[in-house]
Amino acid sequence: MRVLVMGGTWFLGKCIAEGALARGWEVTTFNRGRSGKDVPGVELVHGDRTVVDDVQRLAARGPWDAVIDTSSSDLAPRDVLLASSTLRGRAARWVHISTVSVYAGWPHQPLTGDSELLECPADADETYGYTGEDGSPTVYGFQKAGGERAVAEAFADRAVFLRPGVILGPGEYVGRLPWWLHRAHRGGRLLAPSPAGRRIQPVDVRDAAQFALDQVAGAGDASFNIAHPQGITFEDFVTACLQVTGGAGRPVWAEPEVLLEHGVKQWTELPLWRTHEEVWSVDSTRAVAAGLRCRPLLETIRDTWQWLENDGRPVDHPRWAEHGIAPEKEAKILAAL
8 A cells, every 4th residue: 555644744644654654555755844753664755735846746756545634734725725636646545634623513513424514615715714703613614624625626535534623642732631731740729620520522643543544445435523432521531630640639620600700711721621512522423433443541641641751742833832721820710719
């Protein structure tokens, strides 16, 4: 099997490239060579996927059995269209990493693989879309929906769309789980969002990567929600962070109204917390039936802490700085509880 990974140097893309090599496949990676290190053993092609000449030069290195696109999260649909249309005759299949943000009903409605998508043209630029007053839908969601349409126009029934919610694990560059782990390690009274029993559905990066690789040999078009079918309660999540780090602390659970009154930013200042009722109501039945296997999230939490303790260094990314509440702000809220 010969595959092209768009990206391939960090987190999910790196896991996919390493997993493909472990299967004995020939792997080409295409990236700018600016973020992360290339995986040993791959065929390297450096270039900018928004530049026509670079994408045409890449196409000349084909053909491939499949393209796995892990690097379109910050691209406009028209840039996804450039790559997918140029590579249409050079690959038999396109596996596209998308997001649950493409759904018109997220995070207000439960999601299935057939839920309605946001509307965005395949050739839209980066200005298309809007963010609603309550934070949904988002420009990001519109853009990703347009990216899906661009791939669908180029590859039709040879396209597969994987729509994860949150991906965690060793190598994470966003900083959600690392923040909780570092905060737990610091100990003391720890601000946590009620309800403690609310179940969240992040998936391990290694499990998402293996499922993406499994789709290379499939046939026909498909779409899958990539969410942990069992998930974990927020209470068990925080408890696990305290246990694996040895943090001598205890969570103090605050109601959503209290957090909002103190201006706590959802999704970032307390990572993974959001008040929308159905934010974690993502049905992954179709993916599980197709072979998605998710390890217990306790293992993900443990392995991520081991990675951090062993000098794990994520690639430099601006989203890392967005996550986590300032100690002074947390202390002020805790004092008021």
